Amino acid sequence: MADEDHIEALLARLSRAQKLALVRGATDPEGTATGYLSGVDEAGIPPFRLVDGPLGIRAEGHRATAFPASIATAATFDTDLARRQGAAMGREAMALGQDALLAPGVNVIRVPQCGRNFEYLSEDPVHAGTVGAGLIDGIQSADVVATVKHFVANNQETHRTTVSAEVDERTLRELYLPPFRSAVDAGVGSVMTAYNRVNGTHMSDHERLVGDVLKGQWGFDGYIVSDWYGLESTVGAANAGLDVEMPGVAAPGTAEAGDSDTADDEEFEWPDGIPDATRAGLFGDPLAEAIDSGQVPADRLDDMARRVLGQMDRFGRLDGSRTASEDGESDDEAGEIDSQRHRDIASDVAARGTVLLDNDGVLPLADGADVAVIGPNIDEPKLGGGGSSETTPVHSVSPAEGIESRAEGAVTTAFGVPQIESVSLFDLLPFVGDDDADGTAADSDRRDPSLEDAVDAAAAADVAVVFVRDATTEARDRESLELPGRQDELVSAVAAANENTVVVVRSGGPVELPWREEVAAIIEQWYPGQADGDAAATVLYGDRDPSGRLPVTFAPESQYPTAGAERRYPGVDEQAHYDQGVFVGYRHFDDAEVDPTYPFGHGHSYATFEYGDAEPTAEQTVAVAVENVADRPGREVVQAYVRPPSVEDADRPVRELAGFAAVQLDAGERQTVTLTLDDLAFSRYASDSGWTVDSGTYTIEIGRSSRDIRTTVTVDR
Numbered sequence: 001m002a003d004e005d006h007i008e009a010l011l012a013r014l015s016r017a018q019k020l021a022l023v024r025g026a027t028d029p030e031g032t033a034t035g036y037l038s039g040v041d042e043a044g045i046p047p048f049r050l051v052d053g054p055l056g057i058r059a060e061g062h063r064a065t066a067f068p069a070s071i072a073t074a075a076t077f078d079t080d081l082a083r084r085q086g087a088a089m090g091r092e093a094m095a096l097g098q099d100a101l102l103a104p105g106v107n108v109i110r111v112p113q114c115g116r117n118f119e120y121l122s123e124d125p126v127h128a129g130t131v132g133a134g135l136i137d138g139i140q141s142a143d144v145v146a147t148v149k150h151f152v153a154n155n156q157e158t159h160r161t162t163v164s165a166e167v168d169e170r171t172l173r174e175l176y177l178p179p180f181r182s183a184v185d186a187g188v189g190s191v192m193t194a195y196n197r198v199n200g201t202h203m204s205d206h207e208r209l210v211g212d213v214l215k216g217q218w219g220f221d222g223y224i225v226s227d228w229y230g231l232e233s234t235v236g237a238a239n240a241g242l243d244v245e246m247p248g249v250a251a252p253g254t255a256e257a258g259d260s261d262t263a264d265d266e267e268f269e270w271p272d273g274i275p276d277a278t279r280a281g282l283f284g285d286p287l288a289e290a291i292d293s294g295q296v297p298a299d300r301l302d303d304m305a306r307r308v309l310g311q312m313d314r315f316g317r318l319d320g321s322r323t324a325s326e327d328g329e330s331d332d333e334a335g336e337i338d339s340q341r342h343r344d345i346a347s348d349v350a351a352r353g354t355v356l357l358d359n360d361g362v363l364p365l366a367d368g369a370d371v372a373v374i375g376p377n378i379d380e381p382k383l384g385g386g387g388s389s390e391t392t393p394v395h396s397v398s399p400a401e402g403i404e405s406r407a408e409g410a411v412t413t414a415f416g417v418p419q420i421e422s423v424s425l426f427d428l429l430p431f432v433g434d435d436d437a438d439g440t441a442a443d444s445d446r447r448d449p450s451l452e453d454a455v456d457a458a459a460a461a462d463v464a465v466v467f468v469r470d471a472t473t474e475a476r477d478r479e480s481l482e483l484p485g486r487q488d489e490l491v492s493a494v495a496a497a498n499e500n501t502v503v504v505v506r507s508g509g510p511v512e513l514p515w516r517e518e519v520a521a522i523i524e525q526w527y528p529g530q531a532d533g534d535a536a537a538t539v540l541y542g543d544r545d546p547s548g549r550l551p552v553t554f555a556p557e558s559q560y561p562t563a564g565a566e567r568r569y570p571g572v573d574e575q576a577h578y579d580q581g582v583f584v585g586y587r588h589f590d591d592a593e594v595d596p597t598y599p600f601g602h603g604h605s606y607a608t609f610e611y612g613d614a615e616p617t618a619e620q621t622v623a624v625a626v627e628n629v630a631d632r633p634g635r636e637v638v639q640a641y642v643r644p645p646s647v648e649d650a651d652r653p654v655r656e657l658a659g660f661a662a663v664q665l666d667a668g669e670r671q672t673v674t675l676t677l678d679d680l681a682f683s684r685y686a687s688d689s690g691w692t693v694d695s696g697t698y699t700i701e702i703g704r705s706s707r708d709i710r711t712t713v714t715v716d717r
């Protein structure tokens with residue numbers, strides 16, 4: 001904990017200019033950080049570096065472990081594994097001289113085509129909050145500040161810097177705010193505000209949500225940082241409660257692109273989704289002037305600086321006591337990068353987050369099967385999506401390499417159709433040079449793919465495994481949920497040639513699978529990161545159970561509540577109306593009584609589990625025995641949902657996730673799993689009276705997914 005007396009003594013010695021240096025970003029002389037505070041050398045306050053996140057460390061000029069996309073981490077439903085991933089990322093940040101990690105992103109997935117869904121965790125707030133808290137706990141166990149982002153209602157990339165989320169209080173409280181609340185309860189050191197507005201007010205200026213709710217009602221005592229070039233005003237932000245401006249300096253090279261002093265400024269238009277990267281310095285001289293004129297109280301600057309110093313002190317930056325220790329495993333101040341254990345964690349998350357959507361029995365593959373590995377990108381790992389989360393690994397495995405090294409039978413390969421090119425936010429920036437974080441310069445000319453070759457390879461093999469992918473990036477939403485290019489055509493052609501066709505999907509969120517009935521098995525691997533091909537092979541051959549479960553509902557685009565409703569998405573006149581209220585994700589599909597393609601929480605295992613009767617063991621806990629009745633080990637994700645009593649005038653979801661637990665069971669093993677039920681699932685928020693738990697009988701449903709309930713028990717409240 002921060003030593004308050006020490007910080008007060010330090011603050012008392014700082015001049016105003018020195019305090020200002022603690023709340024406005026500057027240029028990193030080493031050039032590695034995403035954001036940099038220069039510190040105050042004379043007062044013994046060291047520089048402080050903030051770095052992206054959340055799929056690994058994006059320190060300029062350095063490689064680091066490329067972990068799977070956050071949505072894959074969430075699909076593990078394994079909070080302990082999320083914690084271990086967080087700790088590994090913390091140690092890597094430390095090794096690269098960074099002090100704060102700009103992760104995790106916990107925005108609830110509202111729009112299926114949002115370009116950043118891969119960086120987020122879930123369509124459910126309890127799930128996002130629990131996994132997010134695991135990541136935060138891990139990052140901070142390595143003495144690195146975690147930064148939960150983007151606060152709040154940043155649920156689309158289209159018009160992200162201008163759109164206003166028009167959202168009612170109940171929906172904010174029940175759906176969009178809770179993952180941030182969980183982060184605060186987990187002790188997160190920093191919160192990043194979003195680019196968008198909420199009910200008309202820009203989030204960096206949002207006194208009610210930032211000042212009253214986050215700092216006031218929730219008691220958040222860390223620092224609040226703007227998104228990059230996301231500060232709208234000096235006085236509004238300072239008085240709302242924002243503490244640190246980032247990056248504080250205009251992007252290098254923006255003079256030609258958009259500097260207001262240049263002659264061609266009028267011609268330059270920042271692309272949609274890209275903030276004006278010349279807007280910087282609002283917490284510099286303008287803040288000093290606002291304090292002089294009395295528009296911002298002088299003690300607000302003290303509070304800003306105190307909050308930054310508080311986190312520096314808490315994580316050992318003021319007295320040099322920082323360590324990267326995790327439960328005493330390592331106390332090496334140098335941190336740790338690309339170590340074997342970090343590679344193993346990246347691989348564990350990729351395999352455990354893999355979801356077996358369908359399987360008619362073709363999987364797991366026989367060791368000696370002859371396999372045709374097909375797909376336009378089988379020679380490239382799918383590291384992540386585009387944008388600030390791009391991480392460049394030291395080591396990675398492509399799908400073809402992964403299968404080739406595991407297979408005992410013959411392996412043939414074919415691209416089939418033209419390569420799917422990665423897209424990146426950085427390609428939209430006129431002042432940024434070529435960035436090739438995927439390590440795979442798009443070069444369609446080096447290939448001459450032939451559909452016929454792919455069909456021939458499939459026909460000659462025992463099994464055809466087709467790898468398909470989408471291409472998403474920060475700053476852009478997907479245009480549709482269809483797979484890009486000619487991949488659907490490829491899958492159908494291969495499936496017609498070989499009845500044992502397995503499709504491995506790599507996507508940042510839900511995609512449409514029109515050939516679903518034509519193939520023998522479908523696996524969803526999200527963006528698996530550096531372990532890609534190895535993780536795919538371990539699951540395909542059954543060395544590991546595919547224990548991922550869906551953190552988002554998969555359905556045709558037309559069935560989502562934002563479909564065909566421009567007002568809801570992407571919005572009209574810069575307003576996106578969240579008038580589907582809390583009926584987002586499975587809450588919508590349950591309410592509308594629509595059967596999605598694959599429901600929230602869905603995922604098969606190679607093992608088979610039987611559930612005993614659920615029993616409440618305390619006010620907030622329920623226990624259930626789960627037995628693996630298969631002849632092989634497996635990993636089950638036990639999920640608990642709450643169905644509320646019906647109450648007049650309260651339009652509540654049919655069911656809400658209250659808790660979950662992942663359990664590894666050997667063949668024949670039986671374990672009692674105890675689930676803690678989150679209060680959120682029992683409560684509702686009424687605009688006039690606040691949080692209420694209605695009296696009545698609640699049904700606790702325990703099962704394998706939101707639509708596969710195995711046992712129920714009732715509790716009275």
Ligand code: BGC
Pocket residue numbers: 034052102149227228388
């Ligand atoms: C993103 C943030 C990121 C920041 C720094 C912004 O464009 O929205 O998530 O941390 O850039 O790279």
